[in-house]
Amino acid sequence: MDINEFNNFYDRNEFRNTAKKLKGRLIAVIAVFAVVVGLIVAAGIYLDIIQLNEIGKKLSSIYIKNIQYKLIFSVFTFILIFAAISVTNIFIKRVLFKFLKKNGTQSNIKFPNYSIAAVIGLLGAFITRNFFFQKALTFFNSEAFNLKDPLFSKDVGYYIFQRPFLISIYDFILYLWIFVIFYTIAYYLISLILVYSNVSLEDLKFKSLIRHNIINVSIFFLIKAVSYTFEKEGLLFGSFANVRGVGSVLGAGYIANNIWKLYFTIAPFLLLAIVAVTFFFVWRGKLKSAGFSIAIYPAVWIVVSIIAAITQVAYVKPDEINAEGKYLKNNMTMTRKAYNIDNIESYPFKLEPLKPEIIARNKETVDNIRVVDYKATLDSNKQLQGLTNFYSFHEGDIINYNINGKETPVFISAREINKDLLQSKSYTNMMFKYTHGYGIVMNPINRFTREGQSDFIISGLQNEETELKINEPRIYYGELTKDYVVVNPAQEGKLKETDYDGKTEVSYDTQNGGGIKLGFLNKVLFALRFHDYNFLVSSNISSNSKLLLNRQVVERAQKAVPFLRVDNDPYILLTDDGKLKWILDAYTTTNLFPYSQDFGGFNYIRNSVKIIIDAYTGATDYYIIDNNDPIIKVYNKIYPGIFNSMDKLPEFLKQHMRYPEYLFKLQTEVLKKYHINPDSEQNITNFYGGQDLWKLASIPDKESGEEVLEPYYNMIKLPGKFGKNEELILMRPFTPSGERHNLGSWLSVRNSMENYGQLIQFTFPNEAQNIFGPYQVEVKINQIDSISKDITLWSQSGSAVFKGNLLVIPIENSILYVEPIYIRSTGNAIPEVRRIITGYQEGNEFRYGIGTDLRSALNNMFSANPATVTDDKTDTTTDNKDAGNDNEDKPSQNVGDKQQVIDQILSKYDVLKKQMDELDKLMQDLR
Structure with missing residues (x-):
C-alpha cells in the first residue's frame, strides 16, 4: 500500500463513523471500569480506616497521611511523565514531518501525542505510587544523629533520612529518561513502518533522526x-x-x-x-x-x-x-x-570459691534462683491447667511480681482459646461460641511442690483463693487468636459465647469492649473482603453485633505501625486493677548506618517503643521509651499524636519492665566478634586475626554435639558496685572460640525502670585460672556416679529422664551452677523435678551437691566432706587420706557417699511408688 492509498483509506467516511462508534463504546467501557475500580479502592480504604480506628485512637491518621503523600507524588510523577512524553512526541513529529517532506511524501496521519502521554503517565504513576512517600516523609522530618561518618564527615542522619529520598528522585528521572530513549526509537520505527511497507537502513540515517537520539543519549549521560x-x-x-x-x-x-x-x-x-x-x-x-x-x-x-x-x-x-x-x-x-554496645560497662570478675557465708549474705539471691526449666514448666502447665479441651498455653514468660511483700520472679502464661482442639468445627462454634481464652497461670520459678510440679500462685479458672485478683480474665486478643469472631449475636437469649468451663455462657460487653459494628454496609464489605458470605445470610448477625478482628496481638500491633519492627514474643501482665495486658516491644531499624556490619538484614537497631494491648478490649497504645533514638523522633514528627511520651507509661509497666530477649540475643551475637574496643592498634590486629573471638556458651548435645545456651532471666544481686538490691537480670555466658569451653565472660542487662537497658559485661582476666564453662560443668555432672545410677534406674522403670536448663549464677565474686533433673513417667505427660544439682569451682575441682530441692543440694554441697569431680574425671572427696585408698574396703563415711545412698533410696522409692500406683489402677479396672 503506497501513501496515497493509505490516506484514502484513512479518509473514508465509513471508517470514520465506525471509529467514532468504537471510540464512544471504548470511553463508556473505560468510564465504567474507572467507576468500579474507584468503588473498590474506596471500599478498601474505608475498611482499612475503620480497622485502624478500632485498634487504637488516631491510628488511622498514619494511613491517611500515607495516602495523602502517595496521591501527591502520584500526581507529581504523572505530570513529569506526561510532560516528558509530550515534549518527546513534539520533537518526534517535527523530525518525521521533515523526513516525509524530504522524501516528497505528504501524509494526513495524526501521530498520537497527548493521549499516549496521558496513558503512559497514568501507568507510571500507578507503578511508582509507593516509591516516594515514605522516603519523602522522613526527608522532610529528618533528625540529626550528631555522629559523622568517617569518610565524608556527614551526619549519619543524612544517610538514613535524606539521601534515600534524593536517590529515589534521581532514580525516577534516570529510569524515565531511559524509557524516553527506547520510546523515541520505537516511535520512529513504528511510525515509519506504518507509512512505508519497507524501511531500509539508509532511511534511518536521516541526520535529524540520528541527532535526536544522540541528544537523548547525551542527556542520559548528563543525568548520569x-x-x-x-x-x-x-x-x-x-x-x-x-x-x-x-x-x-x-x-x-x-x-x-x-x-x-x-x-x-x-x-x-x-x-x-x-x-x-x-x-x-x-x-x-x-x-x-x-x-x-x-x-x-x-x-x-x-x-x-x-x-x-x-x-x-x-x-x-x-x-x-x-x-x-x-x-x-x-x-x-x-x-x-x-547496636548500642559501645557503652557497655566492663567489670573484671576475679573468681573466688563459693562459701557458706557468701550464700548466707545473699539469701534473697539464693531464694530466687530459678530451679524449674522453661519448657518443662510450660509442658506441665498445659497438662495441669488446660482444664478443657479447647484451651492451650502457647508460651510463658518470666517476670517479677511482688508476692507477699517480696519481689519474686514468676512464670506467667495465658490460657488461650485453641480452636484446633475443638471436636466440632461448625461455623457457629468457630464464629460465635468459642471466642476467647480465660485467665492466666502463674508459678514462681524458685520453687516447686513436693511432687516436683509447678507450685501455682494463680491457677484454675475462678482464682478465688489467690491474693492477685483477676477482675477481667477473658482473653479475646492473644497469640493464638488468629481468626475473627462475631460477638453479641442476634439471638441474644438462645446463642451465647461458651465461657471458662465449657458449660457456662457469657455475653461480650459491647459497650466497653472493642470490635466493629456490623451494620448493613459493613456486613457487605467484610463479606466481600473475607469471602465469607455468611455475613449476609446468617440470622445470628444483627446491627448490634460486633466483629472482632486483627486479634493476633503481634499482627495487630504491626498493622498500625508498618515502619516499626514488632517483636514476635509478647508477654502478658496482670495489672493492679485486675486486667490482663499484653506487652510488646517494637524496634526502629535501618540498613543505612555507615560502616556498620549487617546482622539479620539491618545494621542499626533500637528498642524505642513499648506497646500495650488490652487482652479483653484490644485497645492498643504505643509508648516511646528511648528519647535518644533519632529514628523514632522522626516518626513522632511525621505522625504526631500516635506515640505517648515516656512519662505517660503506666505504673504497672514501670514495675514490670523487661528487656526484650530478641534484642539481647542479637547484641550477644554482635558482641562475639565486636566486643574488642578499637582503641589501640593491637586490638584492631586482634580483631582482624580473630585472636580474641568469643562464642556463646553451650552444653553437650547427643544429636548436634553442642547446644547453645539461650539467654535466661534470673533475680540476682549483681556483683561489685552494681549490686545494691536483687533485681531481674537477663544474662548469657560466653566462652573463647575454638575447642575451649572455659568461661570467658558473661553479659547481663538490667530490667528495672531506673536502669533499663544498662548492659554490663563481666570478664575474667586472661591470667586467671581456667573457669569452668557450662559445657565442662555438664560433662562433670554426667560423671557423677549417683546421678548416672538414678537416671539408669528411672529409665529402666519406663520413665523418661531429662535435664533442665543449666544456669550460671554469679554471687558476689563466686559462681554457682544449678541444674534440675526431671522425669516423666510412662502414661503421665507431666514432667516432675526429681533432683537439683548445685556446684561450684575450687581450683581444678568441681564441688557439687545433690538434693530433692535447692536448699538440700546446697547443704550437701557445703557439708564437711563434699563430693567433688576433678579434672581426672573421677569422683573424689576433699579428704586426701581417704581419696585414692583403693585397698580399704570399709564403708565410706563422707557425706558424698551418704548422699549417694540417700539418692538410691529415693530413686527406689520413686520406682516403688510408681509400681504401686500402676497396681492400684489395675485393681480399680478389675473391679
Missing part, C-alpha cells in the same frame, strides 16, 4: 553525572578485607578510599566534558566522532577497574592488616554504636 555523588557516598556501604570469624566487613576500605573515591570525584566533570564534546560533534554533523567521544566514558571505568584490581592483589592483599587497619577501626567503632 549526578549519580557519582551518590555512588561515592555508596562506598560507605561496600565491603572490604577478610576478617577471621567475620568475613568481609562493611564500609569503605583502602581501594575505595584511595582509588574509587578519586574516580567518583573526577568522573562527573569528565562526563560533562564528554557530553559537551558530543554535542559539538553532533551539531557539526560529525556523528562518528560523537560516537567515539561517548565511548571514552566506559573506557575510563574499565581502566580504573583494572588499576583497582592490580592494587588489591599487589599491595593490599599481601599486607592487609596494615593497609586496611584504620578502615577496620571505622567498622568496629560504627558497628558498636549501631
